[in-house]
Amino acid sequence: MSEVDWSTPEGLAAITTYLGGRIPDWRAPVAHALALSPATSSPEWEFAHVNAPGGRHALPAVILATVLGHDGSTATLEVSRSDLQEAVASLAPAAACTSLDHPNLAAWRLALAEVESNPLRTMCAVFIADLADPVSSEADGSLRSRLV
Template identity: 50%
Template sequence: MTATNEPDWSTPEGLRAIKEALAATIDGWEPPVAYAVGITPASSSPELEFPYVNGPDAPAGLAAVVLAKVVGHASGSATYELSQTELSTVVETLKPALACEDVEHPNTAAWAQVLRDLEANPARTAYAVFVGDLDAPVESEAEATLRTLLPGD
């Protein structure tokens, strides 16, 4: 029997409640309008590769909050270098959400692949990129790349 105060990872409502509870632990939390995890390419190209991009048309869900919590992000636009340990923490934290089959989990799949790529090639670097306002100036090259991948750009 499950205690009533344990989080329910198997329903959209449960995931929403988990997201809200975790977001409440981030002082000054403001959901980003776009976010993603990118990785430096295995080639000499300078642009990051983003296997999945969360744009303005998709609300910032549990994945955004977990990523923000791990890197210490609260609001605005910012780019953070992600260690393998940090990215592993994000992926492992999100894995129980896979029990909810009513929603897709593209971030978990994409970020797990980035983690495997990091493990296979330690010369590559991963980044968490948050865009707080599309009208604000670009803060980093990684953010500039991410913005080019958003719908309508």
């Protein structure tokens, strides 16, 4: 990619396409989110932002998949603090596009702050390629319950 334009929606779309093309067998998930383990005895995973079907936040999905070495298929993957720090650093230039909001970046930063203040909490990325796919984890089930 010769010239990277982080300041426009068209530039972000081109970056998304480029990064997706670098992942073997990449397919953009229909839904995805970063999940944070519960801080209480509640079994529910926490999601600061959910990328629901029909959403337009494909760049965060491809960035997180790149960091985690994932192809976008339905899966739940453990996310370390360093993984999320790398993803935040990779997505941060997108804030130059002021005509769009960046809820994933905000959610990821909140999750980092939470795990830094409470190291017992864990994180995972949930990717859903097709809503008809089997549920891959409790976090996946929690995410799907928010989609209906």
